[in-house]
Amino acid sequence: MDRTRNEPLGVPGTDYPISEADLDHRDPKGLDRWIVSQIVRRLGDSPIRVALWDQPDITPRDGTVVVRIPDRKALFQLMSNPGLHFGDLYSAGRVQVRGDLLQFLEEVYRLGADHGALKLLLTRGRSLAPDRSESKRNIHHHYDIGNDFYTLWLDREAHQYTCAYYADPSMTIEQAQQGKMHHVCRKLQLKAGETVVEAGSGWGGFALFMAKNYGVKVRTFNISHEQVLYAREWAERWGLADRVEFVEDDYRNMTGEYDAFVSIGMLEHVGAGNYKELGALMSRSIGSEGRGLVHSIGRDKPGQLNAWIDKRIFPGAHPPTLREMMDLFESNNLSVLDVENIRLHYARTLEQWLERYEESVDKVRAMFDETFVRAWRLYLVGSIAAFTTGKLQLFQVLYAPSGAKNVPWTRKHVYDGHP
Amino acid sequence: MDRTRNEPLGVPGTDYPISEADLDHRDPKGLDRWIVSQIVRRLGDSPIRVALWDQPDITPRDGTVVVRIPDRKALFQLMSNPGLHFGDLYSAGRVQVRGDLLQFLEEVYRLGADHGALKLLLTRGRSLAPDRSESKRNIHHHYDIGNDFYTLWLDREAHQYTCAYYADPSMTIEQAQQGKMHHVCRKLQLKAGETVVEAGSGWGGFALFMAKNYGVKVRTFNISHEQVLYAREWAERWGLADRVEFVEDDYRNMTGEYDAFVSIGMLEHVGAGNYKELGALMSRSIGSEGRGLVHSIGRDKPGQLNAWIDKRIFPGAHPPTLREMMDLFESNNLSVLDVENIRLHYARTLEQWLERYEESVDKVRAMFDETFVRAWRLYLVGSIAAFTTGKLQLFQVLYAPSGAKNVPWTRKHVYDGHP
Numbered sequence: 001m002d003r004t005r006n007e008p009l010g011v012p013g014t015d016y017p018i019s020e021a022d023l024d025h026r027d028p029k030g031l032d033r034w035i036v037s038q039i040v041r042r043l044g045d046s047p048i049r050v051a052l053w054d055q056p057d058i059t060p061r062d063g064t065v066v067v068r069i070p071d072r073k074a075l076f077q078l079m080s081n082p083g084l085h086f087g088d089l090y091s092a093g094r095v096q097v098r099g100d101l102l103q104f105l106e107e108v109y110r111l112g113a114d115h116g117a118l119k120l121l122l123t124r125g126r127s128l129a130p131d132r133s134e135s136k137r138n139i140h141h142h143y144d145i146g147n148d149f150y151t152l153w154l155d156r157e158a159h160q161y162t163c164a165y166y167a168d169p170s171m172t173i174e175q176a177q178q179g180k181m182h183h184v185c186r187k188l189q190l191k192a193g194e195t196v197v198e199a200g201s202g203w204g205g206f207a208l209f210m211a212k213n214y215g216v217k218v219r220t221f222n223i224s225h226e227q228v229l230y231a232r233e234w235a236e237r238w239g240l241a242d243r244v245e246f247v248e249d250d251y252r253n254m255t256g257e258y259d260a261f262v263s264i265g266m267l268e269h270v271g272a273g274n275y276k277e278l279g280a281l282m283s284r285s286i287g288s289e290g291r292g293l294v295h296s297i298g299r300d301k302p303g304q305l306n307a308w309i310d311k312r313i314f315p316g317a318h319p320p321t322l323r324e325m326m327d328l329f330e331s332n333n334l335s336v337l338d339v340e341n342i343r344l345h346y347a348r349t350l351e352q353w354l355e356r357y358e359e360s361v362d363k364v365r366a367m368f369d370e371t372f373v374r375a376w377r378l379y380l381v382g383s384i385a386a387f388t389t390g391k392l393q394l395f396q397v398l399y400a401p402s403g404a405k406n407v408p409w410t411r412k413h414v415y416d417g418h419p
Numbered sequence: 420m421d422r423t424r425n426e427p428l429g430v431p432g433t434d435y436p437i438s439e440a441d442l443d444h445r446d447p448k449g450l451d452r453w454i455v456s457q458i459v460r461r462l463g464d465s466p467i468r469v470a471l472w473d474q475p476d477i478t479p480r481d482g483t484v485v486v487r488i489p490d491r492k493a494l495f496q497l498m499s500n501p502g503l504h505f506g507d508l509y510s511a512g513r514v515q516v517r518g519d520l521l522q523f524l525e526e527v528y529r530l531g532a533d534h535g536a537l538k539l540l541l542t543r544g545r546s547l548a549p550d551r552s553e554s555k556r557n558i559h560h561h562y563d564i565g566n567d568f569y570t571l572w573l574d575r576e577a578h579q580y581t582c583a584y585y586a587d588p589s590m591t592i593e594q595a596q597q598g599k600m601h602h603v604c605r606k607l608q609l610k611a612g613e614t615v616v617e618a619g620s621g622w623g624g625f626a627l628f629m630a631k632n633y634g635v636k637v638r639t640f641n642i643s644h645e646q647v648l649y650a651r652e653w654a655e656r657w658g659l660a661d662r663v664e665f666v667e668d669d670y671r672n673m674t675g676e677y678d679a680f681v682s683i684g685m686l687e688h689v690g691a692g693n694y695k696e697l698g699a700l701m702s703r704s705i706g707s708e709g710r711g712l713v714h715s716i717g718r719d720k721p722g723q724l725n726a727w728i729d730k731r732i733f734p735g736a737h738p739p740t741l742r743e744m745m746d747l748f749e750s751n752n753l754s755v756l757d758v759e760n761i762r763l764h765y766a767r768t769l770e771q772w773l774e775r776y777e778e779s780v781d782k783v784r785a786m787f788d789e790t791f792v793r794a795w796r797l798y799l800v801g802s803i804a805a806f807t808t809g810k811l812q813l814f815q816v817l818y819a820p821s822g823a824k825n826v827p828w829t830r831k832h833v834y835d836g837h838p
Contacts, residue, residue, distance in 0.1 A: 330720045415834040
């Protein structure tokens with residue numbers, strides 16, 4: 001354990017036991033004020049203000065944000081591992097943000113890694129190649145907390161829990177999710193009678209969409225039990241059960257050859273150490289004539305997810321750089337045809353999710369508790385900030401076998417005559 | 420020097436002195452036939468046939484290609500370093516290809532690296548980070564062999580010696596080169612009054628095109644003396660000398676901030692070891708609000724240019740993979756917005772160049788000699804084969820500063836209302 005970084009401040013590392021005697025003083029000491037002065041100095045001319053527990057709870061002036069720290073323990077936690085503890089303290093209602101939470105988080109992302117004391121983006125040493133049981137645990141953690149919860153705030157038609165595509169920014173979330181699905185199908189140039197294999201089904205919305213709107217047969221893999229049950233029920237209701245097969249299994253067990261491979265929002269959960277293996281499967285599954293598309297959150301430069309999001313929201317998630325994604329293609333005889341980065345569309349998607357979430361917040365509170373409500377608010381707002389500030393990207397990558405002759409001549413067909 | 424590979428055949432390495440006595444036999448020996456039988460075995464059911472010097476010069480049957488080897492020395496050279504010697508032997512008219520040269524070269528590319536004896540794609544240890552004087556020598560070798568030569572077969576309007584863009588494959592080379600320039604300007608969304616800096620001007624066609632058609636001011640860098648003189652003359656003739664500045668200097672000396680950076684067909688000459696430095700310049704030159712585009716030949720997986728092309732045609736050229744190209748962006752706070760691979764467009768461009776080249780072949784012969792004629796024919800046909808078989812790619816990469824808010828919302832503007 002390296003405590004060197006903290007020693008000049010005398011602040012204990014994460015695992016350092018803090019005695020209750022040390023912490024129970026109600027009055028801030030000189031050290032507390034000194035720590036805050038260091039933070040403020042680093043913030044420069046940022047609109048963020050820090051208030052300690054003895055200061056009055058004032059409404060911040062226009063354009064500034066006040067972070068209220070309730071006691072010495074919280075202050076020390078924020079100093080020692082802000083990436084992990086800010087989320088927990090905020091969720092518990094102990095640390096409070098007066099003013100615009102989005103503005104605060106965007107500012108923090110912009111200040112970035114140079115501002116150690118406040119950064120929310122600490123890395124941690126989680127495995128980059130989860131095995132099958134790890135994957136199942138990770139996915140269960142996030143997706144099996146209840147379909148009822150997600151349906152409160154996702155689009156009502158296809159329950160897409162991935163970035164939408166807004167041909168026009170004024171679209172509703174329903175229109176934009178349909179738009180995203182069309183956008184992907186047009187890039188893949190799906191034709192009636194073709195076969196598609198999908199890795200990561202979500203609640204089945206995209207598989208059913210492809211079968212219904214493009215006349216293809218779909219086989220789709222998902223390890224989330226709750227999602228698969230939900231998707232099968234939906235397939236029956238829509239009369240598509242003979243054209244869409246929902247397989248409750250790990251994508252690594254995928255077999256067969258198809259006209260197209262597609263994966264929307266699964267790569268984030270795969271782990272960079274598994275990309276070569278996934279790429280081999282992406283290659284095998286389309287033979288010498290097919291094509292495929294991978295849609296994933298990504299990054300401009302390497303990094304790992306915020307420790308709090310990794311612990312509380314999305315265990316094991318990893319947004320790759322394009323360089324990391326090349327492991328899918330380079331060693332598997334695949335050729336990248338087209339990469340589109342629609343980062344700002346994810347910020348818009350999240351804004352619309354957040355709006356619905358806040359409209360249903362009483363129902364969320366009734367399902368869970370106030371800590372959950374605040375945690376998910378922080379997660380949604382923090383994600384908006386990550387996309388607006390460019391800490392996260394959204395890449396759609398279209399590929400085909402290296403040297404394929406039947407690749408699209410241009411990309412005009414994706415746009416022609418479409419909204 | 421490692422001769423191990425050749426020892427079982429008793430074939431000397433490249434630098435092994437072959438005595439004339441060894442080579443002057445007019446009749447093939449058992450060893451010669453045995454070598455050829457090994458080659459034929461490796462070719463499997465390919466349509467390539469090998470004929471030695473004692474065999475009659477027959478016209479190949481439909482669909483087959485006969486490679487005629489004139490003597491033992493040529494056979495040994497082909498065995499020891501086919502990547503280098505095939506080009507020289509073909510250019511000298513010693514090795515002959517009866518039948519379709521393109522079909523032959525496509526077949527060779529398809530057989531690929533598993534077929535050591537015939538592969539044309541041997542790697543060599545050339546520096547991947549040429550310094551300034553190396554760059555100048557390399558560029559002089561290729562581009563200063565005479566403007567008159569290139570103008571014989573390039574498009575007549577803009578003398579673009581880079582991949583064209585065919586909205587429709589039936590376009591002429593003139594239409595498709597104009598199409599390429601519009602395509603790039605639309606991706607960059609150039610507006611009248613903006614400033615553009617260009618790395619690698621060629622004969623100035625694109626700089627003049629941008630100034631004329633998009634009303635921008637252009638500063639463009641090139642180290643080819645002949646090209647710069649030509650470009651300046653053209654700028655005067657077109658009355659654009661006040662809006663396009665041709666700088667005869669290395670791109671590394673570029674200074675200032677512009678609305679857009681663009682580079683078409685220069686990255687191939689930069690060397691992967693210089694990408695981080697070039698990326699820093701690409702970032703610096705557009706400040707926090709600009710955008711840029713890099714257009715370059717590339718590869719699906721790492722490799723180096725054919726040794727003969729590197730020695731005789733394009734010294735120091737290196738087509739990067741997308742992974743290698745990420746050195747431009749990742750460490751320089753740049754975000755990749757859009758990657759388009761238009762590989763098949765380069766095959767079509769080269770076909771149209773070859774057609775013009777053959778129409779002017781008597782003039783080329785008069786300027787140079789028959790060896791030059793055959794060398795450039797091999798280079799053009801070989802390049803077609805490299806693109807049709809997918810050994811080479813053509814990437815256009817659009818980028819902006821990481822986190823920029825003014826990035827295009829969609830790519831529809833590139834296609835809407837355009838041919």
